[in-house]
Amino acid sequence: IIMIKNFINFLEASVESVESTAATTTSNVFLDENGQFEDVSQVADNISAWWEELAIFDTLMAKLPTIILAAILIVLGIFISRIVSKFAAKAMKAKGVDPSVYNFIRRIISVVVKAAFFLSALSMFININSVIAAIGAAGVTAGLGLQASVAQFASGIQLLVNRPFKSGDFVEINGVSGSVVDVRFMQTVINTPDNKRIIIPNSHITSNHIINYTAENKRRVDLNFSISYSDDISHAKRIIAEVANANELILKDPAVQVNVNSHEASSINLVTRVWCKGEHYWDVYFAMQENVKIA
Numbered sequence: 418i419i420m421i422k423n424f425i426n427f428l429e430a431s432v433e434s435v436e437s438t439a440a441t442t443t444s445n446v447f448l449d450e451n452g453q454f455e456d457v458s459q460v461a462d463n464i465s466a467w468w469e470e471l472a473i474f475d476t477l478m479a480k481l482p483t484i485i486l487a488a489i490l491i492v493l494g495i496f497i498s499r500i501v502s503k504f505a506a507k508a509m510k511a512k513g514v515d516p517s518v519y520n521f522i523r524r525i526i527s528v529v530v531k532a533a534f535f536l537s538a539l540s541m542f543i544n545i546n547s548v549i550a551a552i553g554a555a556g557v558t559a560g561l562g563l564q565a566s567v568a569q570f571a572s573g574i575q576l577l578v579n580r581p582f583k584s585g586d587f588v589e590i591n592g593v594s595g596s597v598v599d600v601r602f603m604q605t606v607i608n609t610p611d612n613k614r615i616i617i618p619n620s621h622i623t624s625n626h627i628i629n630y631t632a633e634n635k636r637r638v639d640l641n642f643s644i645s646y647s648d649d650i651s652h653a654k655r656i657i658a659e660v661a662n663a664n665e666l667i668l669k670d671p672a673v674q675v676n677v678n679s680h681e682a683s684s685i686n687l688v689t690r691v692w693c694k695g696e697h698y699w700d701v702y703f704a705m706q707e708n709v710k711i712a
Contacts, residue, residue: 487538494534502527521577521600569603572619576600581627587695589628590617631695635668638691638701642709643684650677653687660708661691666701668692 502523582588586597593615595607605622607615644653654675661673671692678688693701
């Protein structure tokens with residue numbers, strides 16, 4: 418409020434100065450004292466005199482060094498923010514920090530450094546204390562009006578602190594499955610297996626169940642195979658186990674399990690449970706489906 422009031426007072430003073438200057442020059446640069454149109458040369462002289470009386474050029478020239486310095490500060494702030502944020506990201510990357518974490522922090526550092534240089538440049542023209550007070554008041558007002566956005570940002574901080582997943586993890590959130598690409602200020606980016614990019618608001622993530630399929634080093638693959646009632650169950654189980662043990666991607670510990678799962682109307686179902694590394698899940702799943710049928 419103080420900043421707006423000062424700005425209005427500045428505009429009123431400027432208008433009064435222009436009006437008084439114009440009045441001392443001539444009431445109208447195009448008309449003479451009798452209200453008749455001046456000739457072109459006289460109009461040009463009147464405009465030139467009016468411009469000189471306003472002294473706009475002199476004012477600009479007097480302020481030019483300050484304007485240039487302020488512009489240099491803003492450009493320098495943008496340049497330094499990029500260097501500092503990249504340096505911080507490299508330092509965190511070298512320490513093994515998850516990419517989603519250091520990308521988030523890198524953005525925060527960039528914004529803070531730019532804001533600091535911008536306020537420094539602004540302080541050359543107006544009282545910075547009133548600006549800071551206005552920003553604080555605007556922040557409170559914005560916080561009340563943008564509660565949803567604030568909740569998104571707070572949820573992003575919560576995700577980075579609790580770290581229920583990291584970049585590259587395959588997760589399922591509220592029915593959406595995919596690999597985590599990036600955690601941003603307001604949302605998290607996920608790529609689906611068919612290469613669709615999905616943007617999920619952070620507040621939806623923290624308020625729903627999160628299934629992280631790659632949080633552990635290994636996963637269990639559950640497979641179902643059907644045989645007829647006339648088939649030899651022991652023989653079928655032996656064939657499935659041999660196929661599983663021959664697959665190099667399937668772990669030996671825990672051991673392969675093949676058991677009768679259910680008796681259907683026209684078949685007996687055998688459930689097979691094997692273990693593999695998380696990144697080999699689909700390779701094992703499809704290989705077992707094909708190789709068991711062939712065997």
